[in-house]
Amino acid sequence: MYVAVKGGEKAIENAHTWLAEERRGATDVAELSLAQIREQLSLAVNRVMAEGSLFDPNLAALAIKQARGDLIEAIFLVRAYRTTLPRFGYSNPVETSEMACDRRISATFKDAPGGQVLGPTFDYTHRLLDFKLAADGEAPKAPEGTARQEPTPHITEFLKGEDIIQDEPASDDTPGDLTREPMEFPSNRPLRLQSLTRGDEGFVLGMAYSTQRGYARNHAFVGELRIGKVAVEMEIPELGFAIDIGEVELTECETVNQFTGSKTEPPQFTRGYGLVFGQSERKSIAMALVDRALRWEELGEDNLGAPAQDEEFVLSHADNIQATGFLEHIKLPHYVDFQSELELVRKLRREAEERITPKEAAE
Amino acid sequence: MSEYNFAYLDEQTKRMIRRAILKGLAVPGYQVPFASREMPMPYGWGTGGVQVSAATLTPEDTFKVIDQGADDTTNAVSIRKFFENTAGVSTTEETEKATVIQTRHRIPEAKLREDQIIVYQVPIPEPLRFLEPRETETRKMHSLEEYGLMHVKLYEDISQHGAISTAYAYPVKVSGRYVMDPSPIPKFDNPKLEMDAIQLFGAGREQRIYAVPPHTKVVSLDFEDYPFEATKANHLCDLCGAEDSYLDEVIMDDAGNRMFVCSDTDYCRSRRETGHVGRLAEENAA
Numbered sequence: 001m002y003v004a005v006k007g008g009e010k011a012i013e014n015a016h017t018w019l020a021e022e023r024r025g026a027t028d029v030a031e032l033s034l035a036q037i038r039e040q041l042s043l044a045v046n047r048v049m050a051e052g053s054l055f056d057p058n059l060a061a062l063a064i065k066q067a068r069g070d071l072i073e074a075i076f077l078v079r080a081y082r083t084t085l086p087r088f089g090y091s092n093p094v095e096t097s098e099m100a101c102d103r104r105i106s107a108t109f110k111d112a113p114g115g116q117v118l119g120p121t122f123d124y125t126h127r128l129l130d131f132k133l134a135a136d137g138e139a140p141k142a143p144e145g146t147a148r149q150e151p152t153p154h155i156t157e158f159l160k161g162e163d164i165i166q167d168e169p170a171s172d173d174t175p176g177d178l179t180r181e182p183m184e185f186p187s188n189r190p191l192r193l194q195s196l197t198r199g200d201e202g203f204v205l206g207m208a209y210s211t212q213r214g215y216a217r218n219h220a221f222v223g224e225l226r227i228g229k230v231a232v233e234m235e236i237p238e239l240g241f242a243i244d245i246g247e248v249e250l251t252e253c254e255t256v257n258q259f260t261g262s263k264t265e266p267p268q269f270t271r272g273y274g275l276v277f278g279q280s281e282r283k284s285i286a287m288a289l290v291d292r293a294l295r296w297e298e299l300g301e302d303n304l305g306a307p308a309q310d311e312e313f314v315l316s317h318a319d320n321i322q323a324t325g326f327l328e329h330i331k332l333p334h335y336v337d338f339q340s341e342l343e344l345v346r347k348l349r350r351e352a353e354e355r356i357t358p359k360e361a362a363e
Numbered sequence: 364m365s366e367y368n369f370a371y372l373d374e375q376t377k378r379m380i381r382r383a384i385l386k387g388l389a390v391p392g393y394q395v396p397f398a399s400r401e402m403p404m405p406y407g408w409g410t411g412g413v414q415v416s417a418a419t420l421t422p423e424d425t426f427k428v429i430d431q432g433a434d435d436t437t438n439a440v441s442i443r444k445f446f447e448n449t450a451g452v453s454t455t456e457e458t459e460k461a462t463v464i465q466t467r468h469r470i471p472e473a474k475l476r477e478d479q480i481i482v483y484q485v486p487i488p489e490p491l492r493f494l495e496p497r498e499t500e501t502r503k504m505h506s507l508e509e510y511g512l513m514h515v516k517l518y519e520d521i522s523q524h525g526a527i528s529t530a531y532a533y534p535v536k537v538s539g540r541y542v543m544d545p546s547p548i549p550k551f552d553n554p555k556l557e558m559d560a561i562q563l564f565g566a567g568r569e570q571r572i573y574a575v576p577p578h579t580k581v582v583s584l585d586f587e588d589y590p591f592e593a594t595k596a597n598h599l600c601d602l603c604g605a606e607d608s609y610l611d612e613v614i615m616d617d618a619g620n621r622m623f624v625c626s627d628t629d630y631c632r633s634r635r636e637t638g639h640v641g642r643l644a645e646e647n648a649a
Contacts, residue, residue, distance in 0.1 A: 008440040076405065083401040084367065182396035182570040185499045312497055322406050322568045326486070329407025332438055336431045336468045336626055339612055340530035340549035343596055348524050355525075 023068045037061035040137075046249075046278025047071055051320065052078030053179070053198045055248045055277050072200075076321050083179070090174075092242055094230045096252045096275070098151050101228035103279075106155045108221045108256055114152030119227060121281075155224040156254050156271065165256065165269040166299075185312045192294055192315060196287045197276050199318030207308045207318075208286035211293045216306030218292045220272060223256035227279050251276050253284040257292050260299055270299055290314060370417040370450040376400055380418035380572070384563055387574035392537030393505070394488050394571040402567065409442055409467055410567030412484035416465045419480055419563065420446065426454045427461035432469035432609065432626035439467070458629050468531075470552040472608045472630040475560035477577060483546040485566035488573060490534045490544040510542050513584065521589055533591075536582045537575055545581075551595045551609045556581040598623040601643040603634035 024031065038045055038061040048060040052075045060078060067073035103119025106112060118124075159165040175190030183191065196204055211217055229249050233242040253274040261267030272292025274284035293308040303309055317323060368374065383397035402410040420426060426446055430439035434456040442465060443454050455461050458471045467484040475481060487493075491501045494512045504510070513534060520528040533550035537543045545556055546564060556562070562575040575581060585591035596610045601622040608630055610623040622643055625631035635644065 008435050008437040009444070012437055012441060076401075079401040080403040084373070086373070180398050182398050184396060312499060316498075321401065325406025325408065325410075326568055327407075328405065329486070332408065333431045333436050334468070334547075335611055336549055336609070337531040337547045339596065339610070339626075340551065340594075342612065343594055344526075344528060344530040347594070348526060348528065351525055 023066070032065055034058055034061040034065060037064050043279060044071060046280050047201060047283075048074045048078055050277040050280050050283060051075045051198050051200065052082065054078050054082045072320050072324050079321055089234060091245070092233045092235065094232060094248070094250070096226070096230060096250065097154055099226055099228040099230045099250070099252070100147070101152050101226050103227040104152055104224070106222070106224045108223050109155060112155055112158065114148065152226070154254065156256070159223075159256070159269065163268070166271055168271065183315060187311055187315060189295070192311065193273065193275070193291060195315045195318055196274075196290055200320035200323065201280075201283045201286070203318050203320065204286045204290055205282060207314060208289035210306070211289050211308045216293050216296065216304050216309045218270070218272070218289070219258040220255040220289050220292060221257070222285060223254045225251070225253045225281065225285065227251045227281065249278050251278065251280045251284040253288045255285075255288040255292060260301065270295070367449050369422070370420050370446065371403075372400065372414065372417045377418040380414055383572040384415065384418065384574060387563070387572050388561070388576050391575050391579050392541030392543040392573060394573045396570055397572050399567045399570040404441070404445070406568035407486065408438060409465070409484035411565030411569075411572070412465050412467070412482050413442060413445070413565075414567060415482045415563050415565035415572060416446065416463060417450070419463055419482065420450055420452055422450070422452065424452050424462045425460055426452045427456060427458065427464045428454075428466075429464065429469060429471070430467040431611070432471070433628040435628065456629050457633075468547050469609070469626060470548055470555045472625070472627045475558050477559045479560040481560050481562050483562065483564045485544065485546045485564045485569075485571070488544055488564065488566040488569050488571040490542050505541060508540070513542060517584060517586070521586070527585065527589060534584050536584060538579050542584070543573065543575075549595070549609055550583065550591070551593045553583045553591070554593050596623055600625045600631060600641050602641045603631045603639045603644070604641040605631070605634055605639070
């Protein structure tokens with residue numbers, strides 16, 4: 001007995017109510033506050049801000065709560081919100097050389113002005129589950145030193161003095177905006193960097209890792225990795241000068257890569273660049289490696305056919321909101337297309353059997 | 364939802380989309396890049412169609428949404444609700460009464476009129492995509508009108524299977540120029556692509572809009588000796604007895620018994636209301 005699939009509206013409504021109930025979990029457990037998520041799950045918040053392309057820890061925390069901790073879902077919530085926001089204007093480029101660094105390390109020099117500052121890193125923790133945390137999450141106060149007052153210069157600046165590293169010529173061109181213009185190929189470096197900084201961390205990591213394993217290896221040293229806050233300045237037309245409108249936390253990674261050169265040009269180190277919202281170390285290093293791999297043409301290298309060198313491949317598949325949407329849409333009804341294939345395969349089988357059967361009869 | 368603009372998108376964005384639509388209408392079948400926005404539903408759920416509908420709807424419009432031909436599939440319900448909330452337009456399930464119809468995977472059975480617009484949700488707008496994955500290449504192929512690869516594919520189908528083995532998203536040539544993906548409609552619907560209504564296609568994730576103006580020639584690709592054939596299940600609708608409508612196949616019991624019903628729920632309903640009776644109609648009413 002056939003019952004038409006009716007009542008989709010009621011089903012959707014009930015599903016949403018159940019979902020909300022599941023999100024809340026057992027009601028005898030205290031509800032998470034946004035402040036708790038923001039303060040105690042800050043790296044998740046950072047990832048949501050980075051891939052959501054919106055620097056707002058409170059909104060990111062809300063998104064994480066609403067998404068039940070599914071970070072891609074949270075990123076999606078932030079993106080969908082972001083796209084409705086009016087654009088009042090564009091800030092000036094941030095000066096990462098003025099960054100108030102919480103962490104700043106270089107793998108290329110033992111010491112340099114500004115020093116090696118480990119900061120709050122997992123790097124040298126032993127990955128042993130801390131069962132004490134299960135009972136008591138209080139942390140001892142970390143000792144404090146005096147903050148460095150003067151700006152911390154970029155390591156690559158020291159190499160530039162020697163002309164031993166490729167120069168990145170300054171430009172006042174307004175870069176494109178991939179959220180306002182459709183992506184077209186071939187693209188350019190500003191758009192590539194935009195795409196990578198909001199790209200899926202796992203995807204960018206995998207692409208970067210593939211270069212390390214030999215698919216267009218570019219032998220990267222972390223020239224510098226710095227995490228800290230930078231001021232955001234904006235020109236206000238009515239005032240005629242730029243004012244501080246806030247600050248954002250950023251992770252910046254500059255890699256120093258294998259050198260190029262020829263008979264006519266002396267060898268020079270090359271660079272990759274990563275810049276990501278929040279404390280997003282893995283992502284910014286990965287971004288720098290992929291950026292460097294994508295620069296093969298500009299640096300006169302061979303296209304080795306490696307995935308990480310392929311701009312169209314990397315940029316078309318880096319966005320996890322696009323990827324997850326298209327991947328998951330195959331669970332939506334497809335019975336019309338399936339029916340058409342069903343009929344076709346039945347017909348082809350019928351015809352094939354007709355072709356085969358008389359032959360067998362003759363044998 | 365008064366905090367959002369009419370039909371959700373801001374006016375600037377709608378203007379940008381309308382420009383793309385007009386360009387699409389001016390160059391039938393050509394895929395116009397547009398700066399698709401992140402919508403509050405996932406890519407793959409019809410964000411392209413939703414953006415085109417949002418840019419097309421006016422407060423006076425009557426909106427209909429179908430998915431798989433049906434008004435009551437979950438995603439059709441969800442999209443209809445979205446526009447009820449954000450645009451406050453009146454909605455209908457009757458093809459006849461709608462001025463804008465958003466669809467996924469079907470063209471209604473009833474003939475559409477000049478004063479109607481049909482908006483298709485498109486997953487992969489590029490008909491050559493599965494022959495050549497690179498956009499840079501396929502755009503070149505379109506600009507040079509180089510469609511040999513597609514004919515080779517159809518030919519290979521015939522040599523392997525004895526027939527063209529594309530059942531949906533069957534490629535068409537529009538106005539003698541561009542090869543176009545009609546979205547994943549069953550090839551049964553292809554002949555309807557020459558119609559009186561305006562046809563707009565929106566691909567959100569892939570950032571493309573294209574269009575077929577009314578009365579435009581749309582030819583399904585084929586060979587003289589292997590002509591295109593619009594096929595459907597060889598049955599009548601078990602509810603309304605229609606012999607000319609595209610059918611869904613429904614498994615009815617553990618023994619695997621099947622019934623066939625119109626995929627276009629409005630068409631089926633209107634036929635039953637005018638007294639048409641199918642094989643299992645009474646049993647269903649009981």
